[in-house]
Amino acid sequence: MAKALLNLVDVQVRRGMNTVLDGCSMVVHGGQTVVLTGSNGAGKSTLLETAAGLLPVERGHVQHGEIVIIDAEGRRRASPSTVAVVLQRNGMLGSEILSEHLQTAMSMTGQSVSIDPFLEAFKLTHRANDLVAHLSQGQNRKVAVLAGLLPAFASPSPALVIMDEPDAGLDDESIKTLGRWMDALRSAGHALVVATHDERIMRHATHLYDVGGGEWQTQSPADAGAVKPPKPRTVKPLSPAAFGIRMHLRTMMWLNANAMAGLLTLGILLSLGDFTSDLTPTQRMGFILAPALATGLCGEPLVAALREERAGAWWRAVSGKEPHAGWIPLAIGAAFTFLTTNGLQDAREIHVVGAGAVLCFLVWHSVGWTQRSTQRLARPHAVFVGLLTPVLILPYLILVDFLA
Amino acid sequence: MRLSEVVLFAGFTGIGATLLLALLWAPSVSINAFESPAAQRIFYWHVPAAWAAFIAFGALFVGSAGWLFKRSEWMWRLHVAGSEAGLATGLMAVWSGCVWGAAEWGTPWDWTDVRLNSFGLLTLVAIYVVLGRNSQPDGVETRDTFAAFGLYGFALVPVTYIATRIWTIRHPGPVVATGDGNSINSDMGLVLLIGAVSFTVFIVGHMMASMRLTALEQRLERMQQTMDGGV
Numbered sequence: 001m002a003k004a005l006l007n008l009v010d011v012q013v014r015r016g017m018n019t020v021l022d023g024c025s026m027v028v029h030g031g032q033t034v035v036l037t038g039s040n041g042a043g044k045s046t047l048l049e050t051a052a053g054l055l056p057v058e059r060g061h062v063q064h065g066e067i068v069i070i071d072a073e074g075r076r077r078a079s080p081s082t083v084a085v086v087l088q089r090n091g092m093l094g095s096e097i098l099s100e101h102l103q104t105a106m107s108m109t110g111q112s113v114s115i116d117p118f119l120e121a122f123k124l125t126h127r128a129n130d131l132v133a134h135l136s137q138g139q140n141r142k143v144a145v146l147a148g149l150l151p152a153f154a155s156p157s158p159a160l161v162i163m164d165e166p167d168a169g170l171d172d173e174s175i176k177t178l179g180r181w182m183d184a185l186r187s188a189g190h191a192l193v194v195a196t197h198d199e200r201i202m203r204h205a206t207h208l209y210d211v212g213g214g215e216w217q218t219q220s221p222a223d224a225g226a227v228k229p230p231k232p233r234t235v236k237p238l239s240p241a242a243f244g245i246r247m248h249l250r251t252m253m254w255l256n257a258n259a260m261a262g263l264l265t266l267g268i269l270l271s272l273g274d275f276t277s278d279l280t281p282t283q284r285m286g287f288i289l290a291p292a293l294a295t296g297l298c299g300e301p302l303v304a305a306l307r308e309e310r311a312g313a314w315w316r317a318v319s320g321k322e323p324h325a326g327w328i329p330l331a332i333g334a335a336f337t338f339l340t341t342n343g344l345q346d347a348r349e350i351h352v353v354g355a356g357a358v359l360c361f362l363v364w365h366s367v368g369w370t371q372r373s374t375q376r377l378a379r380p381h382a383v384f385v386g387l388l389t390p391v392l393i394l395p396y397l398i399l400v401d402f403l404a
Numbered sequence: 405m406r407l408s409e410v411v412l413f414a415g416f417t418g419i420g421a422t423l424l425l426a427l428l429w430a431p432s433v434s435i436n437a438f439e440s441p442a443a444q445r446i447f448y449w450h451v452p453a454a455w456a457a458f459i460a461f462g463a464l465f466v467g468s469a470g471w472l473f474k475r476s477e478w479m480w481r482l483h484v485a486g487s488e489a490g491l492a493t494g495l496m497a498v499w500s501g502c503v504w505g506a507a508e509w510g511t512p513w514d515w516t517d518v519r520l521n522s523f524g525l526l527t528l529v530a531i532y533v534v535l536g537r538n539s540q541p542d543g544v545e546t547r548d549t550f551a552a553f554g555l556y557g558f559a560l561v562p563v564t565y566i567a568t569r570i571w572t573i574r575h576p577g578p579v580v581a582t583g584d585g586n587s588i589n590s591d592m593g594l595v596l597l598i599g600a601v602s603f604t605v606f607i608v609g610h611m612m613a614s615m616r617l618t619a620l621e622q623r624l625e626r627m628q629q630t631m632d633g634g635v
Contacts, residue, residue: 014544015544015545017542017544017625056548058475058544373549376548376549377540377545377549378540378541378543379539379540382536382540384532384535384536385532387529387531387532388528388529390524393515397516
């Protein structure tokens, strides 16, 4: 029998105050398509998200291949397998380009295949270069499904494909096409775990697992239609930082909060007139670094942006990390410090500009880390993360003192 | 009357008595030693409030650890009680200190003082935990997130405690248990002791009442879920 790509061992998962999965054990080997059945609230989505490493377990552990990717002690490790995911939400940002999102998904495997035949089958060829925000709901769903299948087609080794109601919003023709692709992937040795109520998808299963009752049923799926395996080519994986920088530059989201705070702080300082000559060196340095601090204190705008269609969860599932702004805070911090020294007619010293860059970078990512700490909450936007930011005044004061 | 109510009432009574003693009986301080001798009487509330806050933050730490490592419902109630009591007494210590500081130092706050700022941060953590928890439905996600903050925020308590022993910048150093014979006048010490005991009793009563309230809220939630047809 092919290698076990997914192994849930005596897993207990809670959501809210309820225990949704209790003592759940499941093994999925390459070459199997396991369809999860059960009524609404039985725990299908919870099981899939746990398998994808998105949810902590109260008991037991989750293995991908030989590696335990998450255990009850909270330890996490990166999956050794290609993990391709289709969540109930589409997992993409509106500012992504359709073809770009598919390439991003495939790049996690280090390989890529031509997306043209897939776009043609889903009647999306004419939309390949459109923003996701401009697509209809049905088209978005097709893109999300493709982003869950293409990594497996591109992967050099057996992949784990996890799909939560991929049929939702798809027309009949697209569901038939989806079924053929699922069979092709199964025949190629990949493992598929799918939650669905649609019998047309269930027909493609080798096993049916009733999540509520814990019962297994085997069946003989329909024969796989001939699908010519696409020829892969090597690509460089897109890192979460690279994606984050791309989104920052494309949407200018850094301007809305971070840069505005820096600009307003700079503006206020300039409006005070020529006051720096009356200041001590420490006070002068404090004013020079203030815009960089203000910029960083606004935190990481991507954290909120990635809540759109649970794009952040999709990234965590396929790459283990969420996108972030990377080096952008360094540039913005340096720019504001440079402007402030000019505006306050102070000597332009490279080490001060560098210090402003580093201060902005550290504060920005620290606040971003705090913002991400709320991602498990039902209403993360309702939490006042800003209340914790005063602690970051300490590195600012240390830096001011040091430079002065 | 429940035990928690009795304890709370006793604490309130003691705090009231402390206030009266502070205003009417405690000896005045020398005008050579203090800029505002009258404002010094805030001391009899300010110090016990800070002491009670430390107890509350300790309870927050223990409760947070108990929830995270043992998944104990009782410990979760202790976390809730500790955070709310810490918020109440933390704010009490901060505002009483600001009032006193404005009168004594000419400024309500000093950004360079480690004691002031670390205690202020502790109080902000308490505000964050209480407001954040109240904005979310109860569940393991909410509990894990805020228990983690309760655990890590406690790291500020030893910093705050030893701050005035290592860096005496603006906030004065310890006046009791200094071990060097420079302790306060015995009458002042007596009022301070009454205040400390009163605030301790108050904070224990507060936490007992809070834990009972949380237990009742959980019981109500379970009954509502049963009526919903849930688990």
